[in-house]
Amino acid sequence: MENRIKTLRKQKGLTxxxxxxxxxxxxxxxxxxxxxKTEPNLQTLFQLADFFGVTVEYLYCHD
Structure with a gap:
């Protein structure tokens, strides 16, 4: 999950x-x-998914 958040964040050009x-x-x-070091809780996963336009499953699934 950590790598997907980082990848999506960088694609949006955000720090x-x-x-x-x-x-x-x-x-x-x-x-x-x-x-x-930490993981987002379920509510935060939904926020992140909405923000990035992806599914929670996409964020949470490990490679």
């Missing part, structure tokens, strides 16, 4: 801080997701 703030979180949250 980790910008992504975090656009979906209503502290500026360091996206970085923690991308490093695998």
């Amino acid at each position: 980790q801080s910008q992504l975090s703030e656009r979906i209503g979180f502290d500026s360091s949250v996206a970085g923690k997701w991308e490093l695998g």
